[in-house]
Amino acid sequence: MTATNTLYTDPRLVALYDTLNPFAADTGFYLALAASLRASHIVDIGCGTGLLTCELALRGHTVTGIDPARAMLDVARRRPGSERVQWIEGDAQQASDTQADLTLMTGHVAQVFVDDLDWRAALAAAYRALRPGGRLAFESRHPQSAPWKAWTPEASLRRISIDGNNTVKVWHELIEVSGECVRFVTHYQFEATGEELVSASELRFRSQSTLAQTLTDSGFSIAHWYGDWSGAPVDEQSRELIVIVVRD
Numbered sequence: 001m002t003a004t005n006t007l008y009t010d011p012r013l014v015a016l017y018d019t020l021n022p023f024a025a026d027t028g029f030y031l032a033l034a035a036s037l038r039a040s041h042i043v044d045i046g047c048g049t050g051l052l053t054c055e056l057a058l059r060g061h062t063v064t065g066i067d068p069a070r071a072m073l074d075v076a077r078r079r080p081g082s083e084r085v086q087w088i089e090g091d092a093q094q095a096s097d098t099q100a101d102l103t104l105m106t107g108h109v110a111q112v113f114v115d116d117l118d119w120r121a122a123l124a125a126a127y128r129a130l131r132p133g134g135r136l137a138f139e140s141r142h143p144q145s146a147p148w149k150a151w152t153p154e155a156s157l158r159r160i161s162i163d164g165n166n167t168v169k170v171w172h173e174l175i176e177v178s179g180e181c182v183r184f185v186t187h188y189q190f191e192a193t194g195e196e197l198v199s200a201s202e203l204r205f206r207s208q209s210t211l212a213q214t215l216t217d218s219g220f221s222i223a224h225w226y227g228d229w230s231g232a233p234v235d236e237q238s239r240e241l242i243v244i245v246v247r248d
Contacts, residue, residue, distance in 0.1 A: 013188060013197060014071045016168060017049050019160050021107065025229035026139065027052050030104055033137060033244070034061055039102040043095045043129050045122070046109035050076025050085065057084035066094050092122040095129035103129050105138035111203040114181055116214075119204070123218040130247040136220060139242040142227070143205035147239070148174055148182045167191045180205050208234060208241050220245035 034042055034056055047053045047065035049072050057063045058081040066088045067073055073087055088094045095103065103126045113119035126136045141147055150156060151172035160168045169189040176183045182203050189196045206214075212222060222245050227238030234241060 010197065010199075011071055012190075013199065014049070014069075014075060015162070016160060016170070016188065017072070017075070018051060019162070020158075020170065021048075021051075023051060023055075026106065027055065029229045029242070030106060030137065031055060031059065033135075034102055035059070037102055037135060039100075039135075041098065041100045041102075043098055043100040043103045043126075045092050045095055045103060045105045045126065046107060046112070047076060047087075048072050048107060050079050050082060050087075052104070052106055053085055054079040054081035057081045064088060064095070064098060064100070066090060066092070092125040095125050098129045099131045099134075100129050101131065101134050103134070103136045105136075108139060108141060108203070110138045110140045111205065114202055114204045120214060120218065123214060123220075127219050127247055132247055134247045135223070135244055136247070137242075137244045139240050140206060140211060141203075142234070142238045142241050143180065143207055144236055145239045148177060148184065151184050153187075175200075180207075180210075211241060211243065215243070215245050219248050221248055222246075 030052055039061055041062045042056055043064045043066065044053045045066050047067045050065055053063055053065040053076065064086045065076060068089065068091050070089055073089055076082060077087060113122050130136065151174045153171045153173060156172040158170045160170055162168060169191060171187050172184050173187065174184045182205060184201055186199045186201065187196060215222060222243065224244040225234050226232065226242040227234040228240055
């Protein structure tokens, strides 16, 4: 069976996205951050199906949602509050010169930028999107937690119910760990038909020090590091590297 990168383009898999990634502690963290900063204009890079984007808009923020996957934006445009959002189909470069108070890259989207040049280009675009003194916030999985060790069929198997009728079995299969880069595939088996789709992914697990260096090189000053969504400091047990930086 051939694995392809269809997670964000195949409508069947996009339909599963919100079930696999519901409103959770990370959503609450970013909503609270936007409120605490009294952010007037927010840019959400890699907004996906727009769960956070629309929640921000419903709470009175002016929001721009950017994502390269049309199928994801199709879902986002059907959410309550979507009419209040400016939706852009494209990459991080589309965020430039928006004079935002806050730019977000949530859902571990920072790890999708495997190539260093692409990552620095994304940071440069986020910088240009902000007014002086504006904030960028995002998270990346802490490499010391090595979450990929649990990306086996046995440990990662989940059964997802769709509309209360259909069930989909979802599991990960680790392919390769090479330095900071991890390649894996995700299987989606539709139990009603037996059909199985396989989506290939590669993520970059940058260390805290590497992230810090790329951020300062891009013109940001680091304001806060957190190790989880409750605001605890980063330590060896942290599963997340959550960072808030300021455009100088």
